[in-house]
Amino acid sequence: MFKIIKRGRIVLTMKKIDIKNKNRFIVLLIIILLVAAEFIRSNTYIQTENFVFESSRLPESFDGTKIVQISDYHNHGGSYDKRLLDEISAQNPDYIFLTGDIADSICTDIEKAENFLEKISEIAKCYLVWGNHDYDIERQSLDDMRKCASENNITVLENQFQYITKNNEKILITGTVNQNFDYEMMEDYPENNEFSVWLHHYPEDFEFISDISEEKGCKADLIFTGHAHGGLIRLPFIKGLFAPGQGFFPEYTSGEYSYNGSEMIVSRGVGNSGFTRRFLDPFHLVVCELKKI
Secondary structure, three states: HHOOOOOOOOHHHHHHHHHHHHHHHHHHHHHHHHOOOHHHHHOOOOOEEEEEEEEEOOOHHHHOEEEEEEEOOOOOOOOHHHHHHHHHHHOOEEEEEEOOOOOOOOEEEEEEEEHHHHHHHHEEEEEEEEEEHHOOOHHHHHHHHHHHHOOOOOOOOOOOEEEEEEEEEEEEEEEEEEEOOOHHHHHHHHOOOOOOOEOOOOOHHHHHHHHHHHHHHHHHOOOOOOHHHOOOEOOOOOOOOOOOOOOEEEOOOEEEEEEEOOOEEEOOOOOOOOOOOOOOOOOEEEEEEEEEE
């Protein structure tokens, strides 16, 4: 009697162990599938995020102006381009701002970047600044991209500024490639305190740009940047794990930031550099509407 009961308990215990192991396997399998699905989503899906920037300094003629920002394209190419271009076109932008790393210094198929520039220029007037990858490709390749931009009426700003005019009113647009711009460009920078938009690849220079533009008399109202790729890996309560130029747990990775009267919008980018991939960090198309208040 005792032996039979004991064996029954052993069998029952073994069944419980088998059920627990099976449940653990199912849970593990679900986790793996969810992680894989998110990995695919983050590296294929395009998230369109809308912003509204309100300012009393904005000229009346620019009230309602819609801007699409493109950053960190990185020679993406392929069938993805059609989805991206269709999404950009659907926003019906007045202007397109490209904030660097159109090319990629690791996967250097410049024809993809040039093809993208040609097609995007057909959607709206484009303004472009280069990023670190653009300057790291061969000099001839960058010159070819400059030529492509010029032939397609894309304004390239390399530590330069100019005005965008509408109905005899104007806003200042400035494009810079690194912090060295202040040594020459800022000597001629306007001092008339006009509404100012600034294109710059590196978000870590936010406070520097705000301070130096104010010092010169025409403060940057709205700054567009990229470069951080959203921190690549984003987790709950963490803005991003790592960004070039900012290191681990970077401060500026995605969306809006304010400092001393200036606002910055950071794009997470629409492409990957080389073999880097994202997690909980899908491609990012920024749409910003300017509003007069």
